[in-house]
Amino acid sequence: MPHYKLTYFNVMGLGEPIRFLLSYGGDEFEDIRVMDRESEWPKIKPTTPFGQLPVLEIDGKAFSQTLPICRYLAKPLNLTGKTDLDSLEIDAVAAALHDLRKQVAMFYREEDPVLREKKKEQTLNNVLPFYLNKLEERAKNNGGYFHGGELSYADIFFTAIHDSLANACSVDITEGRPHLKAIRNQVLDIPNIKKWVERRPKLQF
Numbered sequence: 589m590p591h592y593k594l595t596y597f598n599v600m601g602l603g604e605p606i607r608f609l610l611s612y613g614g615d616e617f618e619d620i621r622v623m624d625r626e627s628e629w630p631k632i633k634p635t636t637p638f639g640q641l642p643v644l645e646i647d648g649k650a651f652s653q654t655l656p657i658c659r660y661l662a663k664p665l666n667l668t669g670k671t672d673l674d675s676l677e678i679d680a681v682a683a684a685l686h687d688l689r690k691q692v693a694m695f696y697r698e699e700d701p702v703l704r705e706k707k708k709e710q711t712l713n714n715v716l717p718f719y720l721n722k723l724e725e726r727a728k729n730n731g732g733y734f735h736g737g738e739l740s741y742a743d744i745f746f747t748a749i750h751d752s753l754a755n756a757c758s759v760d761i762t763e764g765r766p767h768l769k770a771i772r773n774q775v776l777d778i779p780n781i782k783k784w785v786e787r788r789p790k791l792q793f
């Protein structure tokens with residue numbers, strides 16, 4: 589089994605889909621958390637492939653970019669679909685979720701209070717419902733999963749970012765969206781994921 593070392597900040601954020609996938613696969617991993625963005629991060633940043641986290645080291649070699657890392661971990665776990673077209677669909681859902689998370693993070697991290705309120709309103713009233721309603725519709729039409737009537741890494745990605753999104757927006761994002769709620773519940777019921785969620789640090793984002 590390869591040696592996995594994940595470095596990310598001490599939040600769920602983009603690290604959590606990777607932690608979920610490593611846990612789903614039953615892989616042990618070093619879960620390194622940069623605790624202090626002010627003092628620690630500037631020293632680490634230049635050592636990373638593209639100046640950002642998460643970084644996953646596999647047997648000592650560093651890889652960055654959340655989506656390709658997730659895809660890499662998902663493939664041997666049969667979570668990328670049966671055909672190349674399945675993979676394209678699943679990748680597109682994961683990329684849309686990544687886009688949604690980024691837009692939520694942009695409002696959440698905005699320091700100017702006036703601008704923050706404006707961005708928050710736009711995110712809550714437009715961005716969030718736009719993506720979530722499309723995802724709900726997709727799950728409804730795909731046998732309760734995002735693609736092909738079976739579990740893929742997109743379902744795991746959604747569940748892994750769910751809590752950060754819901755907490756940043758202070759809304760129940762699956763309310764009135766029974767298929768999204770069911771995806772989340774199913775993923776949280778997978779024994780290896782359940783174990784991870786029980787033992788992970790209890791954080792808001």
Ligand SMILES: N[C@@H](CCC(=O)N[C@@H](CS)C(=O)NCC(=O)O)C(=O)O
Nearest residue numbers: 601602639640641642652653654655
């Ligand atoms: N495209 C990258 C984006 C990574 C990213 O935005 N990382 C943020 C944290 S969520 C970061 O490292 N911020 C610190 C910095 O840019 O200095 C990915 O998907 O992994």
